[in-house]
Amino acid sequence: MKNHGRRIRPVVKKEVAKFESCGDIQKGYRLFVCEGCRDTKWVAFAK
Template sequence: MGNNILRQILFDDQRHWDRFTEKYGTRIRPIVVKEVEKFRHCGNPKNGFKLLVCEGCHDVRIVPYRCKGRFCTTCSSGETEEWSRMMAEDVL
């Protein structure tokens, strides 16, 4: 889960996101709620993971699945980099 500052702001002990949805729930578009909920559970091993084992030293790593959501600060940065690379190729 890490130390993502946006995650800390939205989902800390004061429940900012939950209180926001309680207050403005009918005015929030469903896609926004869906993307934020994907972000909430991004990188959680309870939602699935890959188990990687080194054949040489037998080191075991658990790599949790990501949400690949556009709101997620971790997942969307890769998409943005890929988009900018493709645009640079087209322009140049």
């Protein structure tokens, strides 16, 4: 495994940015509704 020193590799920055925006309903979501009790659940997309 290469030593990258103290520099953060671009791929790591990209993955951290994706993780931070995961679950943000502004990125899209789906609304699920139970047909029995009409309870609702908002599920944000993980992009």
